[in-house]
Amino acid sequence: MDATIIPFPSGPNRLGRAAVAVGSSVAPQPDPEFDGQAVAEVALELNRLPHTRVPLSDVEEHVTLERCVLAGLQALCESGGRVRLAGTEDHPVLEATFEGRGAEVKAVAATLAADDEVRRSGGSEFIASGAVACGRYDHLSGGATMVYGAPAKTVSLLREKAAPGQVLLGGAVWELSRGVEKLPAKSIETPLGPTPVFVLRGLR
Numbered sequence: 001m002d003a004t005i006i007p008f009p010s011g012p013n014r015l016g017r018a019a020v021a022v023g024s025s026v027a028p029q030p031d032p033e034f035d036g037q038a039v040a041e042v043a044l045e046l047n048r049l050p051h052t053r054v055p056l057s058d059v060e061e062h063v064t065l066e067r068c069v070l071a072g073l074q075a076l077c078e079s080g081g082r083v084r085l086a087g088t089e090d091h092p093v094l095e096a097t098f099e100g101r102g103a104e105v106k107a108v109a110a111t112l113a114a115d116d117e118v119r120r121s122g123g124s125e126f127i128a129s130g131a132v133a134c135g136r137y138d139h140l141s142g143g144a145t146m147v148y149g150a151p152a153k154t155v156s157l158l159r160e161k162a163a164p165g166q167v168l169l170g171g172a173v174w175e176l177s178r179g180v181e182k183l184p185a186k187s188i189e190t191p192l193g194p195t196p197v198f199v200l201r202g203l204r
Contacts (some may be wrong), residue, residue, distance in 0.1 A: 037137055039147070039157040040107035042096040044072065044114060044130035045087060047164065054125060064122050069094065071121035072114040072128065079110030092170070094128070104134045108180050109165055109203060131158030131172040132200070154190050159196065161188065165199040179204050 026114040046068055056064065061096065070083065070136035072094045083097030086193045093172045094114060098107045135149025158168040169182055170190070 030171050037099055038088050038101060038103040038134065039137055039151055040098045040103040040132060040134045041129070041151040042076065042081065042094070042098070042107050042111050042129040043086075043159040044094045044111065044115075044118075044167075045156045045159055045162075046072070046092050046094070046118060046126050048125055048130055049127050049164070054123065056125065061125075064125055065090075065092070068118045068122040068126045071117040075112050075117040076116040080106060080111055093130075104132070104174070105135055105179055105203070106130045108169075108200065109133075111200070112202065115167070127165045128160045129159070129166055131155045131162055131168040131170060133158060136173070150190060154195065157188070157190060169198040169200055170195055174198050 077159035087093030133155035
């Protein structure tokens with residue numbers, strides 16, 4: 001399994017080669033006829049639930065959060081994602097990249113599995129909120145990689161907008177995706193302009 005875990009504290013967010021359009025600051029629009037590699041980005045931020053019934057000391061809270069982080073990362077990794085740890089010590093962000101056919105469904109399944117593990121490991125004291133965004137990429141001559149759909153930028157933007165316990169799905173691919181249960185939300189501004197956003201409900 002191709003997986004990399006970056007231990008805390010991590011530096012600035014560094015997504016893999018499939019998450020950056022090399023040599024260009026403009027996110028190109030996907031071509032319907034383009035048959036490049038599919039890519040899905042996951043970003044889940046962990047926060048403690050307010051007004052929880054179990055009082056925790058600072059040490060207990062830190063240990064519990066650390067347990068949640070490791071459980072969430074392992075769930076993403078076991079689902080086939082390339083995982084990273086970002087965010088801050090108090091508000092860690094679990095990130096993962098999925099590639100290939102069905103990448104968006106794999107990413108959703110991994111997100112649900114990670115959320116379950118976070119809740120189980122934290123005794124429902126901590127909750128995951130975040131997003132899944134999809135795109136496609138192609139390797140150009142000279143070794144550069146071109147990304148269509150700006151999934152890395154979109155997932156970061158949606159993670160910041162997600163309500164506690166909510167996972168948002170960004171990108172037009174979700175309008176066509178089968179097997180993913182979702183609720184329509186609204187469009188938001190992304191590097192590609194107005195982008196449809198859905199709220200994840202689960203998998204059929």
